[in-house]
Amino acid sequence: MTATDRSIELITTAAQAAADKLAHDIIAYDVSDVLSITDAFLLASAPNDRQVKSIVDEIEERLNKELGTKPVRREGDRDARWILLDYVDIVVHVQHSEERVFYALERLWKDCPELELPADAKATRGKGAEHAELRDAEDAAELRGELR
Numbered sequence: 156m157t158a159t160d161r162s163i164e165l166i167t168t169a170a171q172a173a174a175d176k177l178a179h180d181i182i183a184y185d186v187s188d189v190l191s192i193t194d195a196f197l198l199a200s201a202p203n204d205r206q207v208k209s210i211v212d213e214i215e216e217r218l219n220k221e222l223g224t225k226p227v228r229r230e231g232d233r234d235a236r237w238i239l240l241d242y243v244d245i246v247v248h249v250q251h252s253e254e255r256v257f258y259a260l261e262r263l264w265k266d267c268p269e270l271e272l273p274a275d276a277k278a279t280r281g282k283g284a285e286h287a288e289l290r291d292a293e294d295a296a297e298l299r300g301e302l303r
Contacts, residue, residue, distance in 0.1 A: 167181045227242065
């Protein structure tokens with residue numbers, strides 16, 4: 156069994172929306188062979204809570220406007236560290252970068268096939284690590300008194 160055309164359409168649109176809001180490390184998995192409750196997972200992350208919420212809002216708006224669908228469930232809004240959008244056919248996880256590293260969902264689904272994503276979404280791979288390195292360098296410079 157593989158993800159349906161509808162699921163792939165939803166994933167593609169959601170991934171592009173996430174990329175447009177500067178999400179990091181966007182990846183999608185076809186989980187239809189191992190789960191009966193959904194076809195695909197989309198994972199994305201952002202370096203702060205506000206951006207996590209912005210990415211989720213954009214995904215939700217774009218899927219509603221372009222494909223006429225709304226999530227049946229939305230969880231995690233209060234803390235905005237890990238927000239889940241459940242569209243039945245797909246589940247979208249947008250995590251704060253720290254949660255993304257800690258929970259490492261990619262490890263859980265690494266045996267599932269990756270779904271093809273738009274070029275903008277693919278280009279986000281590694282951006283979380285780049286952002287963390289830049290932040291660490293800025294923190295070190297601040298400790299040395301180089302930044303004010």
